[in-house]
Amino acid sequence: MTTPKRTTVYDVAREAGVAASTVSRTFGNPRRVNAATRRHVLAVAERLGYHPNPLATALQSGRTATVAMLVPDIANPHFFGTIRGAERRATAADITFILGFTDESADTERDKIERLARSVDGFVLASSRMPDATTADLAREHNLALIDREVDGLPGVVIDNASGSRQLVDHLASLGHRSLVYLSGPHGSWLAGERWRALSAGAEERGIAATRLGPFPPQVAGGGAAADAALVSGATAVVAHNDLLAIGILRRLAERGVSVPDQLSVAGYDDIFGADFCVPALTTLAGPQEEAGRAAVEILLNKASARAAEDGPRRVVLPSHLVIRDSTGPAPA
Amino acid sequence: MTTPKRTTVYDVAREAGVAASTVSRTFGNPRRVNAATRRHVLAVAERLGYHPNPLATALQSGRTATVAMLVPDIANPHFFGTIRGAERRATAADITFILGFTDESADTERDKIERLARSVDGFVLASSRMPDATTADLAREHNLALIDREVDGLPGVVIDNASGSRQLVDHLASLGHRSLVYLSGPHGSWLAGERWRALSAGAEERGIAATRLGPFPPQVAGGGAAADAALVSGATAVVAHNDLLAIGILRRLAERGVSVPDQLSVAGYDDIFGADFCVPALTTLAGPQEEAGRAAVEILLNKASARAAEDGPRRVVLPSHLVIRDSTGPAPA
DNA sequence: CATTGCATGACAAGCGATTGCCAAATGTTG
DNA sequence: CAACATTTGGCAATCGCTTGTCATGCAATG
Numbered sequence: 254m255t256t257p258k259r260t261t262v263y264d265v266a267r268e269a270g271v272a273a274s275t276v277s278r279t280f281g282n283p284r285r286v287n288a289a290t291r292r293h294v295l296a297v298a299e300r301l302g303y304h305p306n307p308l309a310t311a312l313q314s315g316r317t318a319t320v321a322m323l324v325p326d327i328a329n330p331h332f333f334g335t336i337r338g339a340e341r342r343a344t345a346a347d348i349t350f351i352l353g354f355t356d357e358s359a360d361t362e363r364d365k366i367e368r369l370a371r372s373v374d375g376f377v378l379a380s381s382r383m384p385d386a387t388t389a390d391l392a393r394e395h396n397l398a399l400i401d402r403e404v405d406g407l408p409g410v411v412i413d414n415a416s417g418s419r420q421l422v423d424h425l426a427s428l429g430h431r432s433l434v435y436l437s438g439p440h441g442s443w444l445a446g447e448r449w450r451a452l453s454a455g456a457e458e459r460g461i462a463a464t465r466l467g468p469f470p471p472q473v474a475g476g477g478a479a480a481d482a483a484l485v486s487g488a489t490a491v492v493a494h495n496d497l498l499a500i501g502i503l504r505r506l507a508e509r510g511v512s513v514p515d516q517l518s519v520a521g522y523d524d525i526f527g528a529d530f531c532v533p534a535l536t537t538l539a540g541p542q543e544e545a546g547r548a549a550v551e552i553l554l555n556k557a558s559a560r561a562a563e564d565g566p567r568r569v570v571l572p573s574h575l576v577i578r579d580s581t582g583p584a585p586a
Numbered sequence: 587m588t589t590p591k592r593t594t595v596y597d598v599a600r601e602a603g604v605a606a607s608t609v610s611r612t613f614g615n616p617r618r619v620n621a622a623t624r625r626h627v628l629a630v631a632e633r634l635g636y637h638p639n640p641l642a643t644a645l646q647s648g649r650t651a652t653v654a655m656l657v658p659d660i661a662n663p664h665f666f667g668t669i670r671g672a673e674r675r676a677t678a679a680d681i682t683f684i685l686g687f688t689d690e691s692a693d694t695e696r697d698k699i700e701r702l703a704r705s706v707d708g709f710v711l712a713s714s715r716m717p718d719a720t721t722a723d724l725a726r727e728h729n730l731a732l733i734d735r736e737v738d739g740l741p742g743v744v745i746d747n748a749s750g751s752r753q754l755v756d757h758l759a760s761l762g763h764r765s766l767v768y769l770s771g772p773h774g775s776w777l778a779g780e781r782w783r784a785l786s787a788g789a790e791e792r793g794i795a796a797t798r799l800g801p802f803p804p805q806v807a808g809g810g811a812a813a814d815a816a817l818v819s820g821a822t823a824v825v826a827h828n829d830l831l832a833i834g835i836l837r838r839l840a841e842r843g844v845s846v847p848d849q850l851s852v853a854g855y856d857d858i859f860g861a862d863f864c865v866p867a868l869t870t871l872a873g874p875q876e877e878a879g880r881a882a883v884e885i886l887l888n889k890a891s892a893r894a895a896e897d898g899p900r901r902v903v904l905p906s907h908l909v910i911r912d913s914t915g916p917a918p919a
Numbered sequence: 920c921a922t923t924g925c926a927t928g929a930c931a932a933g934c935g936a937t938t939g940c941c942a943a944a945t946g947t948t949g
Numbered sequence: 950c951a952a953c954a955t956t957t958g959g960c961a962a963t964c965g966c967t968t969g970t971c972a973t974g975c976a977a978t979g
Binding site: 259304306307308309311312317319327328330333336337340341344347349350351352353354365367368369370371372500503504526527530531532 | 592637639640641642644645650660661663666669670673674677680682683684685686687698700701702703704705833836837859860863864865
Binding site: 259262263273274281306307 | 934936938
């Protein structure tokens with residue numbers, strides 16, 4: 254169970270006939286040690302089964318070789334890809350990956366950050382629920398990379414919702430729709446604001462009416478109320494805040510005998526697991542989720558190492574693309 | 587970004603007029619310090635914004651207050667619940683939660699364990715792919731809790747597949763099916779063996795024929811081959827290794843114009859996200875996923891603290907229940 | 920009132936690395 | 950061959966906290 258006695262730098266040093274510092278440098282700063290010596294030390298280390306103790310390393314150096322990712326809720330398949338991308342990137346760089354859920358709560362988020370502060374080199378905040386000011390404050394003390402969220406001056410990666418939403422509007426417009434309704438996500442959600450902004454701007458351009466309803470909980474369960482609200486609105490197309498909500502809407506519409514897309518078109522965001530096999534299959538805006546997670550960790554890693562050429566926070570915008578399936582169709586006559 | 591200077595036990599000690607050890611005990615061993623002193627120290631700590639450095643604590647004490655969970659692949663929604671349950675339980679106990687993916691590889695799994703060994707108090711291994719011997723070896727040096735896997739002498743939690751599979755067989759038998767085929771998961775999968783064992787035993791009892799085909803990759807993409815194989819077998823009911831595979835099968839059958847459940851009944855395991863809204867909605871064996879994750883972490887925590895009353899490895903068996911939906915029906919005449 | 924027993928708190932030695940500084944060894948150059 | 954520039958390796962302090970050991974002061978006991 255518990256290890257009796259681990260081999261340390263000293264064991265290796267003694268066995269190899271060098272100083273402990275040399276062993277340390279062999280691992281952490283190889284160019285400071287002679288190639289031959291290095292090889293020898295590594296061989297001895299190998300033979301003794303030595304691995305540097307990450308805690309001791311972190312304590313002294315301040316580098317923990319660990320990043321933490323905070324996600325609102327794992328119940329949303331949307332985050333799978335992002336989580337996986339982040340984990341993969343971290344692992345590839347020999348970085349330990351900590352995952353936490355914030356239950357959609359800004360307080361929990363903040364709390365977890367404080368709690369983990371000393372144990373990690375940085376945080377990936379996915380769809381953070383914290384207000385701008387709080388986030389900016391935290392960024393002063395911690396290394397942050399945001400996903401799907403923009404805060405002035407902070408680095409991060411977003412999936413291009415603006416142009417994606419335009420595509421969505423164009424798609425609907427081309428099908429003859431003259432009015433659409435956006436069923437909004439959580440109140441404080443940056444993404445919801447962003448999407449609505451793009452949607453309404455696009456709608457105006459195309460000369461079609463756009464209204465916003467909500468907020469609705471961005472879950473399948475939120476679909477009931479959302480669908481009913483959409484029906485009352487009289488619009489011929491609904492754009493849901495995300496696929497979870499859209500799927501819930503499809504269900505409710507089926508229950509109420511509203512035919513999709515004949516009577517009403519429905520679209521979502523994220524292209525989550527299941528979006529292709531619900532009925533009808535969902536038209537949705539897809540983005541490179543995994544890439545987003547990867548890029549966010551990348552940002553963290555870069556900031557940690559070369560803080561050179563830092564001409565501003567690193568911002569990454571990833572392209573989105575519209576996946577047209579069966580839930581959208583010509584506007585009813 | 588980087589903290590300039592953190593407050594330490596010494597700062598607090600000086601400010602509070604006590605020894606550093608007293609401050610330390612105030613946090614780690616409260617009963618060793620006078621209530622009044624304790625209150626005072628805590629107040630000072632609060633005022634100074636002091637939090638013990640988890641790394642330093644871990645380095646000295648050997649307790650890291652961290653657990654790691656290793657999961658084959660996050661692409662399978664099946665694991666969401668388990669991950670979430672584990673994270674919740676850990677967080678509730680003020681334990682940091684590390685998540686890693688093993689890509690269905692025993693080597694990766696083993697490697698990650700070695701790598702994290704010093705940084706965590708224990709591992710939750712979900713659907714571990716490692717052979718029994720390896721697992722037992724590792725358990726000698728590390729604190730393990732298995733999920734959905736049984737290895738002699740090791741603690742863990744499983745969802746009762748045996749009785750669940752019986753329920754499944756009974757359900758099919760009662761619908762008049764006289765032959766079923768099990769489309770098996772990965773070759774080395776303990777779960778696959780377990781399910782087949784229970785399925786075939788149950789089938790024999792009910793006097794119906796059971797065959798096993800595969801292995802198939804336990805993913806939606808594996809469904810094509812699986813469905814075709816099932817059709818050739820001539821059985822009237824197929825039981826897929828998991829819902830992912832089952833959903834893939836449903837798709838393929840739809841493509842081929844085979845009507846489910848009229849011509850063929852299909853069932854899966856796990857009751858994953860989407861199992862209720864695929865077409866037809868999937869009959870599947872559901873289990874308390876979240877509870878499993880929670881229980882596994884619990885085991886780890888108990889082992890770490892009270893290693894008393896240890897009359898054997900702790901084993902938890904969680905009940906499963908059959909969710910009957912539309913993908914199973916009367917056997918064709 | 921002297922004695923014994925406890926509960927507290929202080930000291931100091933680690934836990935296992937990293938790293939600034941300096942000395943020795945090596946190689947280069949005139 | 951002397952003089953100097955570079956490497957390379959070693960010493961020792963340090964990161965922030967835990968914990969065994971021991972001294973102290975107090976209350977309880979006879």
